[in-house]
Amino acid sequence: MEHFVTNIKTIRELEIMQVEVNYQKLLLIYTDEGIYAIDDTCPHKGISLSTGKIEGNTIKCKEHGLPVSFKTGEVVGTRQADFLRLDKNNRSVSTYQVILKNDKVYINL
Secondary structure: OEEEEEEHHHHHHHOEEEEEEOOEEEEEEEEOOEEEEEEOOOOOOOOOHHHOEEEOOEEEOOOOOOEEEOOOOEEOOHHHHHHOOOOOOOOEOOEEEEEEEOOEEEEEO
């Protein structure tokens, strides 16, 4: 089901934006390649990724710098994940389809 979350102008200006859909916190990320939507929770300690820093195709958690690909949802950098003792079965966040219609951004949940 498609859920309206913002307009393109707003996400383009902010680049990173936390939104809530059905009581679920998601993170929108704007890049020149597109708009991406992922769960706004670091798989390490559950901290919001919205305060993190974008580097390439990843967002790094502000707390421990764990890089998460906003394209795939996968943790990038197994050495750091191993160092943080991140469970091997919990090294990703969910990604969501972003739909653009008439300058509006929707997420498909």
